[in-house]
Amino acid sequence: MAKRIIELLRSTIWQLPKQWYQRSLANKLATLMLGVSALAVISIATASLWIAFNVIQKKEEALLQKDVAVAGSRLSMELNNMIDELTVLARNPILVNGLTDGAEAKVYLAALLNEFRFRQIGSTWLAVYDYRARPLLSNRGDTEQLSTAAELTNQLDGPAMSARIVQVAGRWQLLLVHAIAYPDSNANQGFLVADIPLDLVLAEWLAPDRDPRTWALQFTQNEKQYKASPLYKGDARDLAFNAALAVKEPLSNFNLALQMHEADRGAIEALQYLVPIFISLVLLALLTAWVFSLQLGRRLAQPIVALADRAKAVTQTQQFAQALPVIGSDETARLTEDFNAMLMQLQELQAQLERKAYVRGARLATIFELSPDGFVEMDAQGSIGYLNPAFTGLTGISLNQLPSANWQALAAQLDQQLASDELSIAGLGEMQEGESAQAERIVRLYTPSLKSLGVARRSSEDGGVVLYWRDLTREAEMNAMKSAFLSKAAHELRTPLTSILGFTELLAKDREASPRQHEIVAIMLRQGRNLLQLIHDLLDLARLEVRGTQWQRQTPQSLVALTRLIASEFQVAGEERQRIFALEEHLSEVRIDANAYRQVLTNLLSNAMKYSPSGSPIRIASRTEERDGIQWQGIAIEDRGMGMSPEELEQLGQRFYRANPQGGVAGTGLGLSVVHEIMNHHQGRVEYASHAGQGTTVTVWFPQNTLSNAPSDRA
Numbered sequence: 034m035a036k037r038i039i040e041l042l043r044s045t046i047w048q049l050p051k052q053w054y055q056r057s058l059a060n061k062l063a064t065l066m067l068g069v070s071a072l073a074v075i076s077i078a079t080a081s082l083w084i085a086f087n088v089i090q091k092k093e094e095a096l097l098q099k100d101v102a103v104a105g106s107r108l109s110m111e112l113n114n115m116i117d118e119l120t121v122l123a124r125n126p127i128l129v130n131g132l133t134d135g136a137e138a139k140v141y142l143a144a145l146l147n148e149f150r151f152r153q154i155g156s157t158w159l160a161v162y163d164y165r166a167r168p169l170l171s172n173r174g175d176t177e178q179l180s181t182a183a184e185l186t187n188q189l190d191g192p193a194m195s196a197r198i199v200q201v202a203g204r205w206q207l208l209l210v211h212a213i214a215y216p217d218s219n220a221n222q223g224f225l226v227a228d229i230p231l232d233l234v235l236a237e238w239l240a241p242d243r244d245p246r247t248w249a250l251q252f253t254q255n256e257k258q259y260k261a262s263p264l265y266k267g268d269a270r271d272l273a274f275n276a277a278l279a280v281k282e283p284l285s286n287f288n289l290a291l292q293m294h295e296a297d298r299g300a301i302e303a304l305q306y307l308v309p310i311f312i313s314l315v316l317l318a319l320l321t322a323w324v325f326s327l328q329l330g331r332r333l334a335q336p337i338v339a340l341a342d343r344a345k346a347v348t349q350t351q352q353f354a355q356a357l358p359v360i361g362s363d364e365t366a367r368l369t370e371d372f373n374a375m376l377m378q379l380q381e382l383q384a385q386l387e388r389k390a391y392v393r394g395a396r397l398a399t400i401f402e403l404s405p406d407g408f409v410e411m412d413a414q415g416s417i418g419y420l421n422p423a424f425t426g427l428t429g430i431s432l433n434q435l436p437s438a439n440w441q442a443l444a445a446q447l448d449q450q451l452a453s454d455e456l457s458i459a460g461l462g463e464m465q466e467g468e469s470a471q472a473e474r475i476v477r478l479y480t481p482s483l484k485s486l487g488v489a490r491r492s493s494e495d496g497g498v499v500l501y502w503r504d505l506t507r508e509a510e511m512n513a514m515k516s517a518f519l520s521k522a523a524h525e526l527r528t529p530l531t532s533i534l535g536f537t538e539l540l541a542k543d544r545e546a547s548p549r550q551h552e553i554v555a556i557m558l559r560q561g562r563n564l565l566q567l568i569h570d571l572l573d574l575a576r577l578e579v580r581g582t583q584w585q586r587q588t589p590q591s592l593v594a595l596t597r598l599i600a601s602e603f604q605v606a607g608e609e610r611q612r613i614f615a616l617e618e619h620l621s622e623v624r625i626d627a628n629a630y631r632q633v634l635t636n637l638l639s640n641a642m643k644y645s646p647s648g649s650p651i652r653i654a655s656r657t658e659e660r661d662g663i664q665w666q667g668i669a670i671e672d673r674g675m676g677m678s679p680e681e682l683e684q685l686g687q688r689f690y691r692a693n694p695q696g697g698v699a700g701t702g703l704g705l706s707v708v709h710e711i712m713n714h715h716q717g718r719v720e721y722a723s724h725a726g727q728g729t730t731v732t733v734w735f736p737q738n739t740l741s742n743a744p745s746d747r748a
């Protein structure tokens with residue numbers, strides 16, 4: 034429950050500003066100006082803080098560098114004083130006497146260290162050794178061995194003073210060794226050793242008001258760099274300042290440098306103080322910018338809002354006469370002037386369109402009223418918008434006779450006038466999903482008189498439908514007469530021709546005839562058969578023309594199964610060919626006339642065998658494709674014959690045209706014409722693919738959804 038409340042609050046918090054922003058142009062302009070102002074204010078505030086921080090930081094760094102330089106100078110002075118004190122002490126006769134009088138050595142040493150001039154080394158650990166590097170006494174009451182005998186004896190012939198820095202128990206210590214000699218002699222009698230902890234030096238000899246852990250001493254020994262600061266625990270982000278020490282020998286050999294680590298506290302503290310002030314100023318500036326942006330946004334959007342209101346009024350009222358007042362001479366004023374000019378142009382254009390529409394409507398009404406063919410126009414919902422007088426003359430139905438001006442009522446009236454074997458025509462005025470926008474059909478009415486009407490449907494993109502009605506009664510009568518003539522002509526022509534062919538075949542079997550006679554008889558037999566085939570093809574074309582207007586119905590069938598059956602049964606006398614089937618099973622059924630399709634496939638197989646070498650295989654394949662939103666199924670017949678040129682492909686399907694007529698292949702040039710006629714009645718198409726010398730592929734395509742009807746098989 035709590036989660037849903039949080040999501041609801043989150044969506045509400047987001048939606049409210051979004052809705053306010055999208056409510057008006059003034060709000061969008063105000064938001065845009067506020068965004069620009071906020072960006073400018075925040076950028077200026079951020080830049081100011083950055084500049085202030087850098088200035089304070091540089092000032093602080095300069096002061097710290099000065100502190101380091103002063104501390105380095107002071108430390109250099111203290112170290113040099115310590116070297117001087119150690120030198121004076123090592124040459125003091127009292128100390129020399131202490132080497133000879135071991136019993137009173139401590140007394141001598143204590144007296145020397147209490148003198149004011151030895152205040153630097155008096156606080157350190159001092160020890161006296163004899164010339165054999167044996168400890169004699171120290172200022173702490175013990176004689177701990179600070180240096181090895183070898184280290185001390187090596188200095189007998191070396192410099193008077195030496196130094197080294199060592200790390201003992203985690204602490205860095207400076208060891209100073211000075212040879213002890215009589216004033217009137219250069220022979221060393223012993224050694225004075227000073228052990229100085231560097232952390233104590235940094236704590237006592239530098240500024241007492243600063244944390245000793247901020248100091249470090251850098252030095253070089255044995256060609257390596259070291260940092261003597263065991264107490265330093267600073268951050269890697271701290272500032273570091275260095276100052277080289279000007280010290281005497283032997284300390285000058287160490288390249289001593291004082292280093293101070295300091296956190297960037299001053300600049301950060303100043304930044305912490307300035308940030309709240311800057312935030313307050315930024316918020317105040319943003320509030321002021323918001324108020325100013327609201328007022329300015331409303332003022333800038335006022336002319337645009339006026340234009341929008343006027344445009345809305347024009348849309349609602351379709352009135353263009355009222356113009357907007359032009360204020361000023363800026364871009365908004367010019368936009369208002371252009372808007373007013375556009376309204377005037379729209380007003381003139383509207384008047385012109387109304388005049389043109391009136392004239393065009395009057396002309397179309399006159400054309401439809403004078404047309405002998407009927408027209409019915411409907412919208413996507415089936416409401417009838419127009420029905421011309423010719424339709425009333427053909428069917429005896431007027432718009433006033435219908436109970437309601439829609440297609441359902443008109444279809445019900447027409448169904449009552451249909452012949453007994455006719456199907457309902459209600460489907461012609463209704464577009465089904467996936468159905469073609471174009472459809473045609475023949476209907477027979479028995480009232481008001483026996484008529485045959487051709488109905489064609491055309492649909493628009495918005496779903497509107499126009500039905501075209503044509504009286505085909507006279508054409509049907511002429512077709513009947515033509516069919517009777519063709520049947521009689523076929524009988525009258527084929528009967529004597531069959532007799533002639535019969536007697537010619539008998540003459541061809543006469544063994545007593547000479548070779549010349551056999552040659553003449555063979556020519557007669559071949560030409561007689563060609564003439565008989567020509568008569569059959571002409572009768573086929575004539576029947577197709579007659580039956581094409583009758584629009585016989587097709588039945589849904591499997592194109593693949595029908596193709597396999599027809600191709601398997603097809604035989605040519607004296608010709609055996611391998612048939613390669615590449616047919617895809619389980620394809621959808623198509624509406625097809627089986628007998629007409631048998632004639633199509635027979636013609637294509639016959640051509641493939643005639644125009645390819647004897648014994649070469651014939652490939653029969655199924656194909657599918659989608660074109661212009663319609664699914665198509667096709668059957669391709671592929672041979673490996675002589676092929677055709679592009680010029681020959683363009684003329685295929687024309688009556689009496691034969692590709693390569695000099696090739697010695699018998700034919701009339703009407704077979705493909707018959708194929709084209711049958712495919713046109715199926716609303717299908719024929720495609721050719723061929724290259725000279727590489728064979729030919731002919732593909733016939735059938736739409737999966739069609740209302741047209743194919744012609745039946747040849748009688």
